[in-house]
Amino acid sequence: MDIAELRKQEAYETLKIQIAHLYVQILSNIETLQRSAENIALYKGASAVAEQEYRNRRTSIHDVAKTKEQEFAANQDFALLRSTINDQLLTLEIISHTPxxxxxxxxxxxxxxxxxxxxxxxxxxxxxxxx
Structure with missing residues (x-):
């Protein structure tokens, strides 16, 4: 085997490792995204309860604002993770030449x-x- 062939094989092996690494990251992030979606649902429910409690004068507007802030943060986390997954999928698509x-x-x-x-x-x- 000549040097060019060895380099080609080495590059191919490196590419396979990159693909495997991306695949594992994507799977992990998809699981985390599912948990993040559940978290959003919980915070939406908590926000609705906090608003109702405020209307019934059992809590302060500060508590409602804090719950809404947590809901917003959960939405941001979800959007960021979804964007990361899309980026990883596009990268995987490019390096694997697979749509x-x-x-x-x-x-x-x-x-x-x-x-x-x-x-x-x-x-x-x-x-x-x-x-």
Whole structure:
């Protein structure tokens, strides 16, 4: 084996390690994202309770503000983690030469177009019945 072939194999092995590392990070972040979504739901509920308690004069506006602040922080954490996952998926897509988000984006556009066409058909049938 010549030096060029060895370097090519070494680069390929490095690329495989990067792909595996990204994959593991993505899986871990998806699990964390799920927990983050649950956290948001809990804070939304806590905010609703705090607001109701304030309306019933059982708590102060400070308590409501604190709960809302925690809800906002949970939303920010979720958005940041979702952005990180998207970044990791795009990086994985690029280094593995495998469409991941691109295909999903195209499917979403196609599904939206089909749904719009079906809705237009329903609207036109309703108009025909009225006439």
């Amino acid at each position: 991941i988000l691109t295909i999903q984006g195209e499917k979403d556009v196609q599904e939206t177009t089909i749904q719009e066409q079906e809705e237009n058909k329903r609207q036109s049938k309703k108009k025909d019945k009225k006439e």
